[in-house]
Amino acid sequence: MDTTRNTVLEAWMKEHGHSANSLAEAVNTAAEQLTGRTGGHDGSSVRAWKSGRIRWPNAVTRKALELVTGLPATELGFVPRGRAQSTPAPQQEDPDMKRRTLVGGIAVAAAAAAAPGTAPRRIGMSDVDRLQQRFAEIIASDHRHGGQLSIEQRAAALADEALNLQNSGAATQRVRSHLYACAASFRSSAMWAAIDGRRYDDAQRHMREAQALAEMSGDQAIKFRIWSHAGTMYRHMGRPADALAANDVARNLNITRRDPMFASLGLARQAAIHGVAQDRTGTRRAFDQAQDAMDRADPHAVRPVWLIAFYDQAELHSLALSAYLTLGDYPTAESHGHRCLASLRPHMVRSRAITTTRLAHAQLHQGDADAATTAAMQVPATAATQHARVSRMLQEFGAALRAKAPGSPTVQTWTEHTAAWRTSA
Incomplete structure (x- = not known):
């Protein structure tokens, strides 16, 4: 017999009359009670647990299993990561396990x-x-x-x-x-x-x-971060309705009423989402409200490290740059881009690369190919070749530049520069 099989789980299922499909259904229902969303397990998931291919399910699944069985995961035969094993573990098929x-x-x-x-x-x-x-x-x-x-x-x-x-x-x-x-x-x-x-x-x-x-x-600050990230994710995916819904969850948490800085971030990201939705009035109003909330925030208040590390006036301008660029208001976008770069803190290396790339787009769309190319060439090679968002935006910049100034010396300069990027990366 394969010693990595989870015979404990198999015995529990047999004793309680569960098939792979029925246990998967019960776990999905329990996951919904925990998270508000039905789990995505099926019979193959349970068979992976039984065979030992998945020896330690993710946290939500473990909690759901505990609700269904009344037993902790370790008493169901699952093995926490890092625990010594008597035989080499087989290759894991769950993507979480690989990570x-x-x-x-x-x-x-x-x-x-x-x-x-x-x-x-x-x-x-x-x-x-x-x-x-x-x-x-x-x-x-x-x-x-x-x-x-x-x-x-x-x-x-x-x-x-x-x-x-x-x-x-x-x-x-x-x-x-x-x-x-x-x-x-x-x-x-x-x-x-x-x-x-x-x-x-x-x-x-x-x-x-x-x-x-x-x-x-029960931590309100981390709940805010997760739902605010969700709003940003859907914005990047081009799904503004989902983005607004997720961002509204963050904005409706009590922490936004206790600390205007959280309210400001929620409003700034809402404005960026309005930009994707082509809502000019909503964009302008939300940014005005975000600025007002930031101005009211206590600069000495104790806040989570993730918030104080990035959210400030520069980030507000960065989000405005993104929104107005999406709206096609290129002069306003350029103005926010310059103000963002002027106030970015030194450790914001990734943000500087993103802002510089967006600024180049704003300048190019106003017909200033030379200034735009000079700006785009300031992006470090590492960001240009290794950061997915920056790399894609620069590819789009190059395509737009060639379309606006075909055969020009500026295009030749850009082509040579990007070739050097690829060589140095």
Whole structure:
């Protein structure tokens, strides 16, 4: 017999009269109770659990299984990542499993705490603080590089670390809530990296798990981040109605009434969505309201690291640049682009590349091919070739430039420059 088969789950299903399809249906119903969305499992999912091809389902699935069976995942024969195994694990087929490699000392501590014959360790705020430090590192990496698959994978792995820590010892409810918030934070960063890299299927998968974790944490700030990201994701996908609906969930959270800075971000992103919807009046009104809310916000208030790391006057101008560019109001877009670049903080490397590229588009559409090309050539080669959004926008810039000034010296300059980019990348 294949020693990796989950014979414990098989025995439970037999005892309770469940087929693969009936268990999948029960888990989907439980997932809907947890997240508001029906799970996507079928009989093949359950067979993957039984065969051992999926040894540790994602967090929402584990919680749903616990609701259905009344047992924790470990008592159903599932094996947490990072736990020692007597035989090599087979190749995983679940995409989540491919992404999650435990890293860092927290997972080591968790595995040691769970080892047989040792007393359960006490999980405390010092463990949460270590996770939050790792989250700050993810945020910093995102602002330097943005959209990279490695960032997405690292954030997803750290989300698993936070969840594994839940099962490694005793903790107060306050600590457990913080651990769920940490897991949701990491998962939302994985979601954002996937959005930024235009990997939208992966982004939506991260979103669903992040939403469930945020609900378990009760943390309003991380709920805001996830739903606000969802609005941005749908905006990039060209689905403004879904974008507005998701962004409205964020904007209706109590935290936007307690802190005008959250309200400002929600309104700024709403304005950018109105731009995609070609709603000029809505765009202008929302930006005016976003600016007013930012002006009212207490500059000394304590806020999450992910918010203070990026949202400021420069980001407000960046979103305005995006909106007015989409609306075809190129002079206004250019004005916001210059103001954004003038106030961007040094660590916002990814944002500078995106803003510079959008500024070049705004200038080109006003007929200034030389200024536009000079601006576009300021984008670093790494961003131009490795960041999916920037790369696509620059390809579109090149096509528009060739259409507006065919055979011109400016086109030749741009062609030579992009060839050098590809060589240096």
